[in-house]
Amino acid sequence: FQKEAQLFILKRKASLLALATGLGKTITSISAVDTVINKYPETKCIYVTENSILCQSVEDIEKHFDLKITQIYKLTPKERKEAYKEFVASSNIMVMNYHILIRDIKLIQSIIVKNKIKLISIFDEANNIRRETSQFHQCAKALSKLSYKTVALTATPTKQKLDDIYNTLKAINIEPISQTYFTKNFEILADTPTLIISYLGKVVTKLPCIDTK
Numbered sequence: 001f002q003k004e005a006q007l008f009i010l011k012r013k014a015s016l017l018a019l020a021t022g023l024g025k026t027i028t029s030i031s032a033v034d035t036v037i038n039k040y041p042e043t044k045c046i047y048v049t050e051n052s053i054l055c056q057s058v059e060d061i062e063k064h065f066d067l068k069i070t071q072i073y074k075l076t077p078k079e080r081k082e083a084y085k086e087f088v089a090s091s092n093i094m095v096m097n098y099h100i101l102i103r104d105i106k107l108i109q110s111i112i113v114k115n116k117i118k119l120i121s122i123f124d125e126a127n128n129i130r131r132e133t134s135q136f137h138q139c140a141k142a143l144s145k146l147s148y149k150t151v152a153l154t155a156t157p158t159k160q161k162l163d164d165i166y167n168t169l170k171a172i173n174i175e176p177i178s179q180t181y182f183t184k185n186f187e188i189l190a191d192t193p194t195l196i197i198s199y200l201g202k203v204v205t206k207l208p209c210i211d212t213k
Helices: 002-010 025-039 051-064 077-090 098-114 135-145 162-171 179-185
Strands: 014-018 044-049 069-071 093-097 119-123 149-154 186-191 194-199 202-208
Touching: 002 014, 002 025, 014 025, 014 162, 025 044, 025 051, 025 119, 025 149, 044 051, 044 098, 044 135, 051 069, 051 093, 069 077, 077 093, 077 098, 093 098, 098 135, 119 135, 135 149, 135 162, 149 162
Parallel strands: 014 149, 044 093, 044 119, 069 093, 119 149
Antiparallel strands: 186 194, 194 202
16 A cells, blocks of 8 residues: 555655554655655655654654655754755755744745755645645645645544545645535545545545544
């Protein structure tokens, strides 16, 4: 299933990967990044996640891949500017949290445009970007627009509201149909152990069921 997900990411400009905790979302997405970098060495990746798991994400990437990482964690504004220079000059991946993304989005956009970076953006714990009015959502959307590929990762794609999935897709610039059409034609059937999203009665995808108790 990880190989299938990797191919899914590689074939598309934007992807939402919803797997239960422990099934290797980070490894799968970074494996796709590694494949692109092997073909296009100038490619770089920005990996955004929650502060609480940032260090673990870096450890996972370092353990499985031979990629140079710039880690934006507990740095002053001056130190972050130096880290961004390092990212442009020699790193493959920059790992940061959502709050730093918000704080530095204008600078990050400028760096990407100025240096003509072929960028892959990954948004881990994508529940952070599903609320359309949030700064997290807006910054993710802005970064996605500058990206060659964008991937959203989550173990909780929805809390029984189709809007959650629709808005997550919007954050990574996937908006092929209107929200009204989406709401009228899709439904969620939650039944242990699977969450089924169906389209006019036809099952289109299955996800780990979410405990709503």
